[in-house]
Amino acid sequence: MNRQVRLTLGFIAPLLLASTLAQAHHSSAMFDAAKDVELKGVVKTFKFENPHVNIVVTVRDEKAGTTTDWYVEAASVRGLAMAGWRRSTLKPGDTVTIVAHPLRDGQPGANLVKATLADGTTLAANAGRNY
Amino acid sequence: MNRVSNLTVGFVCAVGLALAGTAVAATPPSVAPAAVVKRGTDGHPDWGGIWQRVGGIGLDPTLKPGQIDRPDLTAQYQAMYDASLLSLQAGKPIADPTASCEPPNGVRIMNMVYPMEIFQRPGLVAVFAEWDHQIRRIYTDGRKPDADTERSYMGYSVGHWEGDQLVATTTLFKGVAVLNQAGLTLSDEMSMQERWQQTGPDTLTNTITLTDAKALRKPYSYTKTFKRAAPGFEMMEYTCVENNRNPILPDGTTGTILQQAK
Numbered sequence: 001m002n003r004q005v006r007l008t009l010g011f012i013a014p015l016l017l018a019s020t021l022a023q024a025h026h027s028s029a030m031f032d033a034a035k036d037v038e039l040k041g042v043v044k045t046f047k048f049e050n051p052h053v054n055i056v057v058t059v060r061d062e063k064a065g066t067t068t069d070w071y072v073e074a075a076s077v078r079g080l081a082m083a084g085w086r087r088s089t090l091k092p093g094d095t096v097t098i099v100a101h102p103l104r105d106g107q108p109g110a111n112l113v114k115a116t117l118a119d120g121t122t123l124a125a126n127a128g129r130n131y
Numbered sequence: 132m133n134r135v136s137n138l139t140v141g142f143v144c145a146v147g148l149a150l151a152g153t154a155v156a157a158t159p160p161s162v163a164p165a166a167v168v169k170r171g172t173d174g175h176p177d178w179g180g181i182w183q184r185v186g187g188i189g190l191d192p193t194l195k196p197g198q199i200d201r202p203d204l205t206a207q208y209q210a211m212y213d214a215s216l217l218s219l220q221a222g223k224p225i226a227d228p229t230a231s232c233e234p235p236n237g238v239r240i241m242n243m244v245y246p247m248e249i250f251q252r253p254g255l256v257a258v259f260a261e262w263d264h265q266i267r268r269i270y271t272d273g274r275k276p277d278a279d280t281e282r283s284y285m286g287y288s289v290g291h292w293e294g295d296q297l298v299a300t301t302t303l304f305k306g307v308a309v310l311n312q313a314g315l316t317l318s319d320e321m322s323m324q325e326r327w328q329q330t331g332p333d334t335l336t337n338t339i340t341l342t343d344a345k346a347l348r349k350p351y352s353y354t355k356t357f358k359r360a361a362p363g364f365e366m367m368e369y370t371c372v373e374n375n376r377n378p379i380l381p382d383g384t385t386g387t388i389l390q391q392a393k
Contacts, residue, residue: 026224029220030386051374054374104222
């Protein structure tokens with residue numbers, strides 16, 4: 001590998017790693033940390049489980065008349081608990097607005113940034129750098 | 132040199148410095164006054180209780196967001212690391228064993244993404260990690276590994292007390308030694324030296340030095356800091372296979388399963 005490629009690698013890789021610090025289980029490089037999607041919809045499932053808490057939210061496209069189930073991956077139970085989440089935070093049928101980094105491959109999957117609940121409460125994806 | 136070139140050079144230098152990592156260990160913190168150290172029946176410090184990491188989850192916890200560990204690797208292992216970084220750049224993280232729920236090894240577990248609880252009795256310091264419920268046993272009763280000692284993910288740890296410092300050596304690791312999410316990988320000759328000490332009423336440090344004749348051109352050292360958890364803080368269960376949705380794909384990268392399995 002020549003010097004120029006090494007420099008390029010050194011520059012890009014940290015950007016990709018910047019959003020991975022709160023996860024133990026795997027790198028989040030499959031998500032595009034430079035992009036946010038807003039998913040306003042209805043909770044289909046909420047799994048408060050390890051290694052990743054996850055939310056499936058059904059988002060309706062009014063123009064097309066279609067719905068899409070988005071899989072939203074979050075940190076571990078420990079990570080979300082430290083950020084104020086509980087098993088009871090969401091249940092199927094709840095309305096929720098989620099901001100998340102989308103998968104790079106275009107599939108309807110994303111990495112949680114924050115969620116706003118029906119009562120207006122906003123919860124973060126982690127409690128800062130430590131968890 | 133024109134203005135654009137100056138800016139470019141300045142930026143590259145800044146990035147380069149940021150990426151340099153810490154090949155040299157931080158100055159070991161001072162030891163806590165003997166009066167604040169709780170002691171076991173054998174007279175050695177007793178660090179029993181729950182502790183939480185300070186800093187990031189790389190090997191060197193003092194790295195800032197966006198920085199990664201950059202030990203001085205041999206050509207073969209540097210090429211592997213570069214390939215992993217290229218894969219990350221393409222948005223395809225490498226097949227990290229922990230993504231498929233293999234336990235992190237005894238070096239990576241010390242990154243303590245989640246808290247740890249220490250249990251002690253004379254001759255043994257046991258470190259229980261919430262991450263994957265792995266337990267490191269550091270034997271201080273004089274035993275040594277021998278030719279029949281099995282390899283294990285946590286490795287085989289033997290130590291001794293030097294005053295109020297616990298000095299330990301861990302060898303005989305099992306599995307591919309991936310040490311961080313960027314894919315830094317060492318060999319089966321990896322050895323971990325640790326120097327644990329209490330530096331305050333509620334602070335522990337552990338200065339770790341990694342050596343590896345196959346993978347490292349020189350030792351890689353860094354210091355972990357842990358704070359005693361607040362009263363009432365409890366350990367949680369972490370079972371990776373509970374609902375793991377990140378399989379290793381045929382191309383060797385980590386995938387994401389979108390459809391609910393249950």
